[in-house]
Amino acid sequence: MENKILLKIKNNAADLYKQNRTIEGRLIQFNQNWYDKMKSIQGEFLELDTEFLFDNQYNTKKSKYSDVGLRIMDYMVEYILLELKGYRVKFNYPFIEILELKTGEILKANYHWNNKGNKLEMLEKLAKYEIIEQIKKDYII
Numbered sequence: 580m581e582n583k584i585l586l587k588i589k590n591n592a593a594d595l596y597k598q599n600r601t602i603e604g605r606l607i608q609f610n611q612n613w614y615d616k617m618k619s620i621q622g623e624f625l626e627l628d629t630e631f632l633f634d635n636q637y638n639t640k641k642s643k644y645s646d647v648g649l650r651i652m653d654y655m656v657e658y659i660l661l662e663l664k665g666y667r668v669k670f671n672y673p674f675i676e677i678l679e680l681k682t683g684e685i686l687k688a689n690y691h692w693n694n695k696g697n698k699l700e701m702l703e704k705l706a707k708y709e710i711i712e713q714i715k716k717d718y719i720i
Contacts, residue, residue, distance in 0.1 A: 584627040584705060585660045586637055592655040593617035599654065617655070620644050624660065625651070629706035634699040661705060670705070672698050 589595065596617050600609040625639040628648055637656065639648045659670040667678040678684070 582663055583661075584629065585624040586627055586639065586651060587657040587660060588620050588623050588625060588651065589655055589657045590622045592621045592651075595655055596652075599652075616644065616649070620649070625649065627659065627706075629702075632699060632702045632706060634697065634702070659702075659705070670701070672701065 593614050596614055597606070597609065600606050623644075625642055625644070628638040628640045631638060635653045637651045637653070639645070639651060641648050657671070659672075661668045661670075662680070665680050667680055669676045669678070
């Protein structure tokens with residue numbers, strides 16, 4: 580992987596979308612095409628578009644699922660994954676797990692990001708690939 584930030588879409592993303600659109604047993608603003616799209620990407624990894632970052636939703640780059648990218652709500656994302664400089668970093672805000680690729684050793688599990696800023700600040704550091712340097716500074720990997 581070459582410095583890509585990936586979103587791991589939950590295996591039940593379509594059902595979560597439907598639940599989010601259900602009020603008192605009735606579907607409100609439900610889009611069947613979007614539901615079908617969510618079913619097609621369940622369990623998949625999609626590349627994050629870092630041009631515009633939000634704390635409750637993500638834009639993806641174009642892929643085999645969409646020519647223009649998709650907007651994925653936070654509740655549909657299981658975790659965010661980055662491989663960079665010999666490390667694999669798995670984010671499930673506010674927790675971060677760091678795996679050294681060379682040894683397969685988990686260097687830090689449940690590193691807690693909250694003391695470093697909010698989710699949007701974390702994503703901005705991630706988008707600039709500064710996250711490993713921040714963690715190294717804190718924990719001297």
